[in-house]
Amino acid sequence: MFLPGRPLSIGFPEGNDALRLRDLGISSALAVGVAVLGLPAVAQSAPTEMVDVIVTLDAKTVDPAAAASAQTDRLSSASSVRSVYRHALKGYAARVPASAVAALRAAPGVAAVDYDGTFTIVGASSPWGSWPAFDNPTGQAQDTPTGVRRINAHTNPNLDIDGVDDKRIDVDVAITDTGVDFDHPDLNVVSRADCTSGTCVDNAGDDDNGHGSHVAGTVGAIDNGFGVVGVAPGARLHSIKVLDSSNSGQWSWLVAAYDYIAARSTTIEVVNSSIGGGGEPAALLTAVRNMTSRGVVLVVAAGNNNENALNSAPAKYDEPITVSALADSDGKPGGTGGAPSCRADQDDTNADFSNWGTQVDIAAPGVCINSTFRDGGYNPSYSGTSMASPHVAGAAALVASVNKPTNQSGVNALRDYLTAAGNLNWTDNSGDGVKERLLDVGDPTKFPPAAGGNKPPTASFTSNCTALNCSFDGTASTDPDGSVSSWAWTFGDGTTGAGSTTSHTYAATGSYTVTLTVTDNQGATNSTSKTVTVTGGGTNQAPAASFTHRCYSNFNPPLCFFDGTASTDPDGSISSWAWTFGDGTTGTGRQSTHNYARTGTYTVTLTVTDNGGAKNSTSKTITVP
Template sequence: MKIKRWSTMPLLLAGALAVTSGAASAAAPSSADAARGSATYIVSLKAGADPAAVAASHARRVGASVSQVYRHALKGYAARLTPSAVRALSQDPRVAAVLPDREVHITAQTVPAGIRRIGADVSSTRAGDGRGSVDVDIAIIDTGIDPRHKDLNVVGGVNCIAGNLSYNDLNGHGTHVAGTAAAKDNKMGVVGVAPGARLWAVRVLDATGSGSWSSVLCGIDWVTAHADTIEVANMSLGGSGSEGSCTDHGMREAICRSTAAGVTYVVAAGNASMDASSSVPATFPEVIAVSAIADFDGLAGGFGTPTCAYGSDDTFAGVSNYGSDVDLAAPGVCVLSTWRGGGYRSISGTSMASPHVAGAAALYLSTHPGATPATVRTDLRAAGTFDWTGDPDGTQEPLVNVSGF
């Protein structure tokens, strides 16, 4: 039987890492520059001036230490200048302006709306404050994880796809899931619910995002063998099937044994807009099944402006499965997270909702070590909120909330 990742087609979010001006006002010379009596300036020249000739003249006349000469986008040059040289050049009729050089850098770390919506920014770890990490291990059973992504703490993994020895993500989905659960709080990129938690890449889906129960069982088996290390496993994947039993000699039995070993499983409810009772593993009682809501501003109230065409703010996501098998809801629409190749993207689906809860489980376990998977599920549900609308089955599951963890 084939399985697939539970997310929709990716939507590229341009400009996740843009270069911007580093200050709103003119930069003052650093203490080192002041000690030497000089700092770097940009000398802009008037039309008709020869940048190279003027730069050479200023080097001779006022001791300008020229580092760059601009001829096309701007006429001028960059140089280290003493305060007296700045005053002198400001009087040169060929000079249009003498401007202090300024720093530029990648934009500051983004706290995605979903992270704020579930209270991770005010939890014990205060996701987004640029420091700290969560001392928990999370397995991402998916397409793998980019082990070189600087925003992720990938500590190891396994490959269960035939013909490949690496757990490197060749699709992007697993890397995205990993970032929502545990991207580092490092002042770059994004931040996850359980920032910096140790991530284990369990590759059970191929580069197209497809796989089979046999590969998923390989992943569950590996996680169970490492249950003394791994506390939480996320499965943003699924296929059709029935509930089965803990003695069915198949997927349900494997999950039962793994949860009995102490691993909390969080899974996506599925994206078929139907009852999750026919979706495996979401229908299994031992897992925490997660549906998706749309949240665009990180706040309750329904006032956020949609950033993609997947519903209204604070409403149930139309693609999400529902029903009595679903335990929690989480943001799953236009979710910004990490992507293979060191980048970032925004995509949608219950695949994106599930790792919010996996991160929440990790955060809970960081302060409740040894809690059973059943206890984790019960306490996460008890902490949830109901400040959203549109559940199609009339029995609203709580929205995960970690503000008190």
């Protein structure tokens, strides 16, 4: 995500938020003729001030174009309709006299009126990237960018990243940005549309900036032996231009783009939007919700202001997957890579510009990313949550290529799938108290997901500490279609161990992150991490169990996802999570999924045990749809 300008009410002083109109509460669906008759008359004197507005019509409106024409014609002969929305919402964008906005607000069939505004990428002096010479890619050996390596895409045999263009991911991804270099030899661009007039025009729009082409390469640059390779190599890319050559766009253009994509939701599985800002119109949320409700996965950048992601749209919404940026310099975990190549930051930590907070779903590399650029070139030094987001969009494309969502529940399930597969092998120094998982697509049993084949094991362990001595038990680890063959431990102080059970003596009190990695009899692996606190003695206080859940009706049998990460321990750490699902079955682990045999109401209980052996339980009644 680039740094957006604050949207402005065109024709009014900057920051005049009181003039924004939304949620007018008129819900009746009237025929166009009736709507015209019901529109209050407006003085016919020539207007001296025009404003751009976005009008949301009642959802039952049959013909938004006819309604738009009738309503604006009634306002003034100087009014003009700039775009009509039919799929992601019923509505239109128009230029109307400022004095007529109240009349438009009162028109039957109008649900909301918002002033349009602008958002923009910062210019060439941006600290988030540089503008190198455009190199001819011919003869350049293929680079596997640090971001692709950091999420372990290059180690996944299913992705076949080997410099030979013999496998392309069968998926369609839309890029809403400055456009994509549609004839770049390293990109599989199959369609393009230019929405910068307010109406999306097919077979138009090139990338006259570079940002959109950079994003596209991270998603799906071809594995062909030159240039770079993306997370979903060779994915079919759809360029949707919503920003002009000066890096400026209007909210109405983005709404038009989402409307355009919603009309093609049977083809397009994933959308990347590395854009955002504040002061957005209510119509944007409506468009996002209706697009994702059709099963289109929207991945968005959290923002580059080192502030709460709730301050930026569409990152603030619940429907998309919101992505923060990791600073990584060497494509490896461990934090030993030194400063990144293009800007000062710390390896394997939050990028110092990245937005943060509870609205962030997952982290991905976003500093000094090498990718494709405009005019057939490459840029090795772009940074931003704009660069992190397409890593996740590529991963979402890997999953959607096999299991395409059909509604919002499916989109949510895909988000949960990505986060559950992520790892915690990085340092969260944002200070927000919430450590999101880092994208990880290295497991060949999960990316892409496949019907049949070896299923990975599930790592699980308990711990018990007395003074500086801790014992660890990984025998609860399981494998659904085989057996666990090895257990590998890292104790968080630079030492390691092996075996299903082990013990370790720490040199000093404190909190340590312990990781257990288990490998099954067919080579699949799984890891889990917990924080243990070595206190050196004292009276142990009981933990507090807490959990959330989501259930999805689009799975057969119905699937529920349970998350007990909110459980806490006041004087140590939680060492085990035990679940009873209310249907006679049980589970373990901080996060757990369960398929119910039938719909109905069930009482689910979570029991947590801390590192001193104290327990606490909590129960909830859930409804499986």
